[in-house]
Amino acid sequence: MNNIKVYKKNNTNHEKSILVIGVVHGDEPQGEFLINEFLKSHKDSYFDEGKNNIVFIPRLNSENTRKNKNGVDLNRNFNTKNWELSDFDSDYYGGPSPQSEEETKLVSELLKENNFDAVITIHAPFRIVNYDCGEDCSVAPKLAQKIADYLDYPVQKDIGYPTPGSFGTYAGVERKIPTITIELSEDEDLKELLNKFKKIFNYLIFEF
């Protein structure tokens, strides 16, 4: 059974579509709070007036641990060319096969059904905005910088270590969708973060 909540905030005549995913790793809970608080305080009519469509998944991983209920690191389970079988006991176990998990299947289906112009995932704790993109890498760095400015975080193109089966490689590098990975600081006050994310979400809905 798939209990993952997907909120599609669509309007007619939209210019772009954006996907925002929280809690890929279960022990990085901030994204669920930030997305749900934003959704609670805005009616559908608010999104109807936007320039762009936005799709929110507040919590992809139902567990409170890094890995999912099957012990799989979802950010190593995507069907990328560099996916690899790893040790089950590893924190980065990528599953028995690429996209073996319902969570990664759901995200890949969403990418197939929608022509997203950008996808954003919310992680912790590195206090950085990272981006992935294909050969035409004109949108992702600008969007990353915009988000980083709201957060007062630095931007980094590469996180600095190999991530086989990661969402950034799957969506950004291989499918050429501008892909932004926000790594929040764990020390930051959630209320203050929410104020910053209201600005980020509004930028995505009304300006991007």
Ligand SMILES: [Zn+2]
């Ligand atoms: Zn993470």
